[in-house]
Amino acid sequence: MTSPETAAPETPAPRSRRWVLAGAGAAAAAAGAGLAWWRFQPHAVASEAEAALWAANFTGPGGEAVAMQAFHGRPLVLNFWATWCPPCVEELPLLNTFYRDQTARGWQVVGLAIDQPSAVRQFLQRLPLDFPIAMGGLGGTDLARSLGNLTGGLPFTVVFGKDGNILHRKMGQVTSADLKAWSQLA
Numbered sequence: 610m611t612s613p614e615t616a617a618p619e620t621p622a623p624r625s626r627r628w629v630l631a632g633a634g635a636a637a638a639a640a641g642a643g644l645a646w647w648r649f650q651p652h653a654v655a656s657e658a659e660a661a662l663w664a665a666n667f668t669g670p671g672g673e674a675v676a677m678q679a680f681h682g683r684p685l686v687l688n689f690w691a692t693w694c695p696p697c698v699e700e701l702p703l704l705n706t707f708y709r710d711q712t713a714r715g716w717q718v719v720g721l722a723i724d725q726p727s728a729v730r731q732f733l734q735r736l737p738l739d740f741p742i743a744m745g746g747l748g749g750t751d752l753a754r755s756l757g758n759l760t761g762g763l764p765f766t767v768v769f770g771k772d773g774n775i776l777h778r779k780m781g782q783v784t785s786a787d788l789k790a791w792s793q794l795a
Contacts, residue, residue: 654775658755662687663773665752667721667743670729675719675743681773683715684795688783689745689753689765691724692732696782697764701738707788708740715771716792721745723753723763770795 667675688704690697701720708718718740722729726744733742745752750761757778758765768777768791776794779787 654755654757658752659769659773659775661755662752662769665748667745667749668726670722670726670733670742670744675741677719680717680719682771683717684771684776685769686716686718686788686791687721687767687769688718689721689723689749689758689763689767691722691763692728693724694763698732698736700764700783701736703783703785703788705738705740707792711792714792716795719743721749721752723749768794 663678663681665677667677669675686704686707688697688700690701692698704718704720708716720738720740720742722742723745729742729744743749753761753765756765756767756775758780762780764780764782766779766783766787767775770776777791
């Protein structure tokens with residue numbers, strides 16, 4: 610048994626040590642937030658990316674040709690998506706409603722599926738869409754990267770004006786507020 614006089618008193622950690630640990634934690638959190646922000650922000654558009662888009666030709670899920678040049682001259686929402694991507698699947702009905710509501714105003718929507726054609730065909734049997742779907746494949750992934758999606762994340766949406774130039778890009782799920790704002794752009 611130790612007597613009270615011989616026991617070493619417990620000393621709390623110095624305040625400066627606590628401040629250093631708190632500062633290190635805050636710095637780590639800020640670095641993580643900065644990295645997340647960087648990953649989910651569209652980056653610079655590669656030179657000639659817009660021209661490459663309008664020259665691109667894809668195949669639809671039924672084997673039909675989908676030439677992007679056919680969509681030039683009217684405002685376009687180009688949505689990169691996949692059947693295995695939950696936020697992509699959740700936003701498709703919203704994009705479909707936008708397409709139906711805004712077609713009379715000249716808007717177009719094209720879904721560029723970064724997926725297997727068989728998976729897309731099965732998906733479209735369950736959830737038919739009114740707007741055109743094209744099979745992106747590796748060319749679609751490269752196109753998304755050239756348009757600023759360096760991480761290849763999905764969904765990724767690019768809004769083009771009547772002149773074919775990019776008006777807006779969004780990484781992540783589209784909301785009705787996004788679509789309402791975009792409909793005012795062109």
